Each structure stands twice: as structure tokens, then as C-alpha cells.
Amino acid sequence: MRKIPLLLLITTGMMAITSCSHHHSGIHIDEKKEKMVGSFEVKRVKFQNGLKLLILKDESSPTFAYQTWFEVGSRNEVIGKTGLAHLFEHMMFKGTKKHPDGKFDSILEQAGVEGENAFTSNDHTVYIQELPKEHLDLIVNLESDRMVNLVVDDQSFKTEREVVQNERRYRKENSAEGTLYQIMFETIFTDSPYHWPVIGYEEDLNSMNAQDAREFYQRYYSPDRATIVVVGDVNENEVIRLVDKAYGSIQAKNTPNGIIKRDTEQTAQKRKKVPLNIQNDKLWMAYRIPEATHPDAPVFELIQGLLSDGMNSRLNRALVNTGISTSASSGSFSMKDPGIFVFMTDLQKGKNASLAEGIILREIEQLKNKPVPADELTRAKNVIRFHFYEQLSTAKGKANFLGDNETKFGNFEAGLRMREEIMKVTPEQIMSAAKKYFNTTNMTVLTGVPKK
Numbered sequence: 001m002r003k004i005p006l007l008l009l010i011t012t013g014m015m016a017i018t019s020c021s022h023h024h025s026g027i028h029i030d031e032k033k034e035k036m037v038g039s040f041e042v043k044r045v046k047f048q049n050g051l052k053l054l055i056l057k058d059e060s061s062p063t064f065a066y067q068t069w070f071e072v073g074s075r076n077e078v079i080g081k082t083g084l085a086h087l088f089e090h091m092m093f094k095g096t097k098k099h100p101d102g103k104f105d106s107i108l109e110q111a112g113v114e115g116e117n118a119f120t121s122n123d124h125t126v127y128i129q130e131l132p133k134e135h136l137d138l139i140v141n142l143e144s145d146r147m148v149n150l151v152v153d154d155q156s157f158k159t160e161r162e163v164v165q166n167e168r169r170y171r172k173e174n175s176a177e178g179t180l181y182q183i184m185f186e187t188i189f190t191d192s193p194y195h196w197p198v199i200g201y202e203e204d205l206n207s208m209n210a211q212d213a214r215e216f217y218q219r220y221y222s223p224d225r226a227t228i229v230v231v232g233d234v235n236e237n238e239v240i241r242l243v244d245k246a247y248g249s250i251q252a253k254n255t256p257n258g259i260i261k262r263d264t265e266q267t268a269q270k271r272k273k274v275p276l277n278i279q280n281d282k283l284w285m286a287y288r289i290p291e292a293t294h295p296d297a298p299v300f301e302l303i304q305g306l307l308s309d310g311m312n313s314r315l316n317r318a319l320v321n322t323g324i325s326t327s328a329s330s331g332s333f334s335m336k337d338p339g340i341f342v343f344m345t346d347l348q349k350g351k352n353a354s355l356a357e358g359i360i361l362r363e364i365e366q367l368k369n370k371p372v373p374a375d376e377l378t379r380a381k382n383v384i385r386f387h388f389y390e391q392l393s394t395a396k397g398k399a400n401f402l403g404d405n406e407t408k409f410g411n412f413e414a415g416l417r418m419r420e421e422i423m424k425v426t427p428e429q430i431m432s433a434a435k436k437y438f439n440t441t442n443m444t445v446l447t448g449v450p451k452k
Contacts, residue, residue: 029045029046029047029048029240029244030045030046031043031044031045031240032044034412034413036056036398036402036412036416037389037392037416040056040058040398041056041057042054042055042056042402042412043055043056043236043240045240045243047223047243047244047247047248048248049223049224049247049248049250049251049252050222050223050224050225050252050254051223051224051226051227051228051243051247051250052226052227052228052406053227053228053229053230053239053240053243054227054228054229054230054402054403054406054412055230055231055234055236055239055240056229056230056231056232056398056399056402057232057233057234057235057236058231058232058233058395058398059233060233061232061233061395062132062133062233063114063130063131063132063133063232063233063395064130064131064133064136064230064231064232064233064234064395065128065129065130065229065230065231065232065394065395065396065398065399066128066129066130066131066136066139066140066143066228066229066230066399067126067127067128067129067228067229067396067399067400067403068126068127068143068147068226068227068228068229069124069125069126069226069227069228069229069403069404069406069407070124070125070126070127070220070221070225070226071123071124071225071226071227071407072085072124072125072220072221072225073085073120073121073122073123073124073125073198074086074120074121074122074193074194074196074197074198074200075122075123075193075194075260075335075336075337076193076220076257076260077193077196077200079196080204080207081204081208081212082196082197082200082201082204083164083168083196083197083198083199083200083201083204083205083208084200084204084208084212084213084216085120085125085198085216086120086125086164086198086199086200087160087161087164087200087205087208087213088125088213088216088217089118089119089120089125089127090160090163090164091150091152091156091157091160091213091217092118092127092146092150093105093118094150094151094152094156094160095150095151095156096145096146096149096150096151097149097151098145098149099142099145101151101156104142104146107138107142108129108131108138108139108142111131111132111135111138112131112132112135113129113130113131114129114130114131115128115129115130115396116128116129117129120198121198122193122194122198122335122336123335123336123407123408124407126403127143128396128399130232130395130396133232133233133234136230136234136238136239136242137242140242140243140246140247141246143228143246144243144246144247144250147221147222147223147226147247147250148221148250150217150221152210152213152214152217153210154209154210156210157209157210157213161205161206161208164199164200164205165202165205165206167199168199168200168202168205171199172197172199176276176277176278176282176448179274179276179448180274180276180282180284180446180448181197182197183272183274183446184284184286184340184342184444184446185197187270187272187444187446188263188266188270188286188288188340188444189263190263191261191262191263191264192260192261192262192263192337192338193260193261194335194337194339218253219253219255220255222250222251222252222253222254222255223247223250223251223252224252224253224254225253225255227403227406227407228243228247229399229402229403229406230399231395231396231398231399231402232395260337262337262338263288263338265288266288266441266442266444267441268441269440269441269443269444269445270443270444270445271444271445271446271447272445272446272447273446273447273449274446274447274448274449275449275450275451275452276448276449276450276451277450277451278448278449278450279349279450280326280346280347280348280349280351280450281346281347281351281352281353281356281447281448281449281450282344282345282346282347282353282447282448283343283344283345283347283353283356283357283360283445283446283447283448284342284343284344284445284446284448285342285343285344285357285360285443285444285445285446286340286341286342286343286443286444287340287341287437287438287439287442287443287444288338288339288340288437288442289332289334289338289339289340289341289437290338290339291334291335291336291337291338291339292334292335292336292339292408292409293408293409293414296433296436296437297332297334297418298418298421298422298424298425299425299429299430299433300332300334300341300433301332301384301422302377302380302381302384302422302425302430303330303341303367303430303433303434304330304331304332304341305380305381305383305384306367306372306376306377306380306430307330307343307363308328308329308330308331309380309383309384309387310379310383312379314363314366315328315329315330315343315345315360315363316328318359318360318362318363319345319356319359319360323348323351324347324348324351324355324356324359325345325346325347325348325351325356326346326347326348327345327346328343328344328345328356329343329344329345330342330343330344335408336408340444341437341438343360345360353447353448353449354447357445364434364438367430367431367434367438368431368434368435368438369431370431371427371428371430371431372427372430377425377427381422381423381425384422385423388419401415405418
């Protein structure tokens with residue numbers, strides 16, 4: 001659902017230490033060094049074609065993580081073509097003009113790739129690898145090749161569409177959580193592209209063809225929509241030289257996003273009962289909250305920490321320890337456009353969802369009317385800080401943090417500033433945000449019940 005909460009206290013300032021312009025093979029680029037955490041520094045390079053490159057040197061292992069973040073997701077789709085961004089992510093593993101189908105994977109396997117993967121979200125599509133340090137040149141050439149030379153033919157399109165349809169059946173239709181997840185977004189968002197599932201609708205997938213995929217590729221797979229993140233035992237100048245050589249001549253497309261609709265304010269509570277293949281009730285409650293860049297965003301991270309991080313969290317004590325639920329969680333989907341804060345709980349046998357709803361509403365009232373005690377606030381902040389450092393303990397985790405924040409905020413430093421803001425959140429801010437957003441007219445409740 002959501003990634004580990006990525007939050008923390010950072011003591012280092014985030015000043016640009018050096019800033020210069022170079023000419024590598026005739027391509028003008030800006031370079032900056034930015035502080036990250038502790039002694040880590042990130043080199044940011046912007047190429048003339050709009051490509052961004054972030055390099056974090058970390059010699060703790062003779063390997064590196066290589067991630068490519070494209071600013072395109074289901075948010076960029078149109079009605080009737082839902083699921084195209086994710087389906088296209090699958091197409092990226094097919095053949096290019098240079099490397100026939102299957103070659104990309106086998107070359108990387110031969111080189112000892114770890115964690116080769118990709119994922120599509122509402123806001124972006126990401127391609128991920130980790131390799132031994134001597135194979136930097138290899139991955140740069142393979143990734144730059146598939147940015148421009150992908151072969152999108154009818155046969156490969158049909159094959160991948162079938163794979164995605166099966167994934168859809170497995171993830172949505174045969175999964176109670178998948179079904180609730182989809183219905184929740186469809187119910188809350190009416191005009192915004194967040195309304196439809198990232199994996200798309202079956203009928204849209206069935207009616208699409210290879211030409212749709214080719215047009216999507218032409219429009220959105222472009223250096224000016226891409227951020228490459230390299231973290232590990234690498235030489236910064238060597239990374240810049242290789243990336244410049246491989247990607248430098250690729251033309252920017254500067255495709256506009258077009259008009260992406262946003263939802264109007266919710267003015268009345270929404271409720272749905274959903275019959276599912278389950279034994280016991282499930283309750284999902286959600287409230288609309290602002291986008292990731294909003295000043296209130298850090299407060300929701302702390303609310304999540306207080307309510308459902310750890311054995312001692314409020315929902316765990318109120319629902320799980322009392323024998324009402326088997327599990328309880330909460331968290332924010334914070335995105336480019338306004339998102340949601342969700343409460344989820346699975347009930348014990350014989351307990352019904354309305355009982356849990358009453359308890360969650362009582363916890364929300366507490367947040368609105370009673371300042372959180374200092375020791376409890378400190379506990380939540382410490383847990384959040386630990387999760388953040390835990391994420392940064394691997395090259396992949398560091399790359400993920402940099403890529404996610406660079407694409408969400410426009411620069412990863414805003415992600416670091418957000419961690420600082422989380423550590424400053426006061427009991428008054430929590431009360432104020434709870435009163436402002438967690439109100440009945442802004443609420444959507446889904447009850448999953450066993451099919452008769």
C-alpha cells in the first residue's frame with residue numbers, strides 16, 4: 001500500500017556546496033553537490049535534453065543501484081485507455097532494435113543483476129536494477145537503448161496484455177483487499193484520474209492495441225521526463241561521462257501533461273457495503289487530504305505514527321489488544337494531486353465493522369480534542385525516524401528515496417525538508433489537522449462483508 005514512512009530529523013544543512021557548468025561532448029549540463037544525510041552528498045546533473053541524473057557515492061559494497069524514474073503514471077491516462085501506463089511498463093522488457101526479445105533479461109542475469117524490477121503508480125513509472133560495480137557501462141547502454149529503440153509490435157503487445165489481464169484477475173478480482181482498494185478509489189475520486197485502478201479496467205485493456213502503446217511511448221518516454229538515480233561504489237565523473245555518451249543525443253519531446261482533472265471538494269459522506277469471499281468483516285475508512293506538497297502533509301505522517309506504528313499505537317491498543325480486530329493500520333496516500341488518509345481493520349470472528357468504526361471515530365475525536373502527550377509524540381517521532389534510517393541503509397533504499405522525492409517534489413531536498421517538518425509537528429498542529437480533514441462530510445466508509 002504505502003512505502004515505509006520515510007521520515008526523520010536531519011541535522012546537516014542542505015546548501016548547494018558547489019555549482020558549476022561543464023561541457024561534456026558538447027552538451028551543456030549544470031552540476032550541483034547537495035548534502036543528504038550524515039556525510040552523504042548527492043551530485044545532481046541536468047543535461048541539455050532535460051534528463052536529470054542524481055549520483056550518491058557509497059563505497060560500503062562493490063555494487064550499485066540504478067533506477068530510472070519516468071514522470072508518467074495512470075494519472076496521465078485518458079478514459080477508455082486505463083491501464084496503459086502499467087501495460088507499457090511490461091512492454092519495456094520486450095525487444096529493442098539492438099536486443100531481441102528476452103535478451104535484456106539474459107544479459108543482465110549473466111552480469112549478476114539483483115532485484116531487477118519495475119513498478120507503475122498513479123504518478124510515475126520506475127525501472128530498478130542492482131549490479132556489481134564493473135557493469136555500470138552495461139546498464140547505462142541497455143537502459144538508454146530501450147528509452148528510444150523499443151520494438152512495439154502486435155505480437156509482443158498481445159503477449160503482455162494477456163500477462164496483465166492475469167495479474168489483474170489475481171490482484172483485483174480474486175483478492176478482497178484488491179477489490180476494496182479499487183472500490184475505495186472509485187468511490188472517493190469521481191473526476192480525477194485517481195478514480196481508475198493503475199492496472200486499468202478489463203474492457204479497456206481488451207480494446208487497446210499496439211498502436212496505443214506506440215503512441216504512449218512516443219509521447220512520454222523522453223529524457224525530459226526521466227530522472228536517473230545511481231547509488232553505490234561508483235566514480236561520479238565516470239557516471240556523468242557514460243550517461244552523457246549514451247543519453248546525450250536523445251531528443252527531448254517536452255510533451256505537455258494536458259489538462260488533468262482534479263476532484264471538487266467532497267460535501268457528503270459516502271458509504272458502501274461490499275460482499276466478498278471472506279469469513280469476517282473488513283472495514284476501510286478514508287478521508288480526503290491535500291497533495292504531497294501541502295504544508296499539512298507532514299502532520300499526517302505523525303498521525304499515522306501515533307495511530308498504527310508499533311504495538312503501543314492507539315489503534316493497536318483499542319482494536320487488536322481488546323480482541324475486536326486481528327489487525328489495524330492507517331496511512332496516507334500522498335500524491336501529486338490531493339490524496340486520502342485511510343484506516344483499515346480486519347475484524348475478529350463474530351465482531352462487526354460498525355463496532356470498529358465507532359472505536360476509530362472515538363480515536364479521531366481524541367486527536368481533535370486532546371493534545372497528544374509529549375512522551376507519546378516523541379515515541380511516534382522516534383519510530384518514524386528509525387523507519388527513515390532503515391530505508392537509507394541500502395543502496396536501493398537511498399535510490400528509492402531520491403527518485404521518489406525528486407519526481408514528487410521536483411527536488412529531493414524538499415523530501416528532506418519534509419522530514420525536518422515532521423520532527424517539528426506539535427500537538428496543536430495534530431488537533432488542527434484532525435479537525436480540518438477528519439470530518440463526516442469528508443469521509444468514505446467501505447464495509448467488506450462475507451458473501452451470503
